[in-house]
Amino acid sequence: MKKMLLLGAAFATLALSLPAQAELKFKPGEDPRFNWQNYEDLKKVDLKGETLTIFGPWRGEDEGLVRTVLEYFQEATGVEIKYSSSENYEQQIVIDTQAGSPPNIAVLPQPGLIQDLASKGLLTPLGDDTAKWVKDNYGAGQSWVDLGAFKDKDGKPGFFAFPYKADVKSLVWYSxxxxxxxxxxxxxxxxxxxxxxxxxxxxxxxxxxxxxxxxxxxxxxxxxxxxxxxxxxxxxxxxxxxxxxxxxxxxxxxxxxxxxxxxxxxxxxxxxxxxxxxxxxxxxxxxxxx
CATH class of the missing domain: 3.40.190.10 (Periplasmic binding protein-like II)
Structure with missing residues (x-):
């Protein structure tokens, strides 16, 4: 029964590469609403021949929007991006990491899950430079760093999660x-x-x-x-x-x-x-x- 469940979860994962020559939604440099300097800076990073695997929670329409953003990174750097997701992505990331086939980047909304993976030695720390960048550039500074800091399997603290998005909750909607x-x-x-x-x-x-x-x-x-x-x-x-x-x-x-x-x-x-x-x-x- 366990094997059937694991196979079922693995089979539900969608892994699709972005097209090598994507048609970008907004032509770089034309729309002033965007900071195109970031895009130009990325062109200096040559990742041709490399593959970047990303695992996240977005499916359906949301996945399409995410792919639109990733296409710019792929276009600028030359890297091949493979994005995958699963309806049961919290379970799937545990399966993949324990099986020794984790993605390069995983997008997870649960700090507790990240803490558990880090404590088992299944994550790679992002390093002090990344933690310093978050501290210097995020309004809440150190508190954001603390949210992504956990201990590894040896009890050594490290910065494992880069917070990039926060959702407002505690709202009661009404008509x-x-x-x-x-x-x-x-x-x-x-x-x-x-x-x-x-x-x-x-x-x-x-x-x-x-x-x-x-x-x-x-x-x-x-x-x-x-x-x-x-x-x-x-x-x-x-x-x-x-x-x-x-x-x-x-x-x-x-x-x-x-x-x-x-x-x-x-x-x-x-x-x-x-x-x-x-x-x-x-x-x-x-x-x-x-």
């Missing part, structure tokens, strides 16, 4: 038109939010749209909920201890946050489609309930 029609006001406190939930239910509606589906990574949006609830019910130092594994998942503070989310996600009256739809709904489809 202003629907609120205006129903006479609802946007809550400003947790207590007001609870009262609004009761009003929506009394009016025959469902307060929340939740989708936790994400293939082999199903459930990860729930961690965002719990993290946000932790930040709202505990002090920052308690949250930091949780991140550092200084308090366990069965600590009362963590259990309380999980219980708060659970009361919403398991209540048929609270969620669009009912509790059974929470895990079955793809996270990208959850807004459709609005």
């Amino acid at each position: 202003p038109d629907n609120f205006e029609e129903a006479g609802y006001k946007v809550p400003k406190t947790q207590e007001e939010l609870a009262e609004l939930e009761k009003k929506i239910i009394a009016d025959g509606g469902k307060p929340w749209c939740i989708g936790l589906g994400s293939g082999g990574a199903t459930g990860w949006p729930a961690t965002d909920w719990v993290e946000d609830i932790m930040l709202r019910t505990q002090t920052p130092d308690v949250y930091d201890k949780w991140v550092k594994n200084e308090i366990p998942f069965n600590d009362p503070a963590v259990v309380n946050a999980i219980d708060i989310f659970g009361k919403i996600a398991t209540d048929d009256k609270m969620v669009d489609g009912g509790a059974k739809a929470v895990a079955a709904t793809d996270f990208r489809d959850s807004p459709k309930g609005l």
Whole structure:
């Protein structure tokens, strides 16, 4: 059974090379919205005959956009880029690294996974020069370096992950038109939010749209909920201890946050489609309930 699962995961990976002579979306030097000096500088880096393998989470339309960007790097340097992805990319990167066939670059959104791979000696540190560049050029400086710094299998600290993108979370989306029609006001406190939930239910509606589906990574949006609830019910130092594994998942503070989310996600009256739809709904489809 294990072999079948591994083969299935490996087979799901898509590995496609970018065309050698790509048609660039924007002709270099013409559109002033871009810093073309970076492109010109890359021309000084001769990588002809080399192959760069990149593994990331983007598929479908997003993959097309990523390939559009990578084409410029390929055009400037002469390197052949092979981009691959998988629906279960968190599991796939573990399989590939442990099998001794990792990509040159992996794009991963989980610092915990990167930390685990580094601790097993499966990653190559980026070096002090890269860490210094991030510190000098990122607004939050050292804090970004710290996010990518982990210990290797010998316990030696190193800079393994270059943070290049951050997503804003902790947002609650709603339809202003629907609120205006129903006479609802946007809550400003947790207590007001609870009262609004009761009003929506009394009016025959469902307060929340939740989708936790994400293939082999199903459930990860729930961690965002719990993290946000932790930040709202505990002090920052308690949250930091949780991140550092200084308090366990069965600590009362963590259990309380999980219980708060659970009361919403398991209540048929609270969620669009009912509790059974929470895990079955793809996270990208959850807004459709609005």
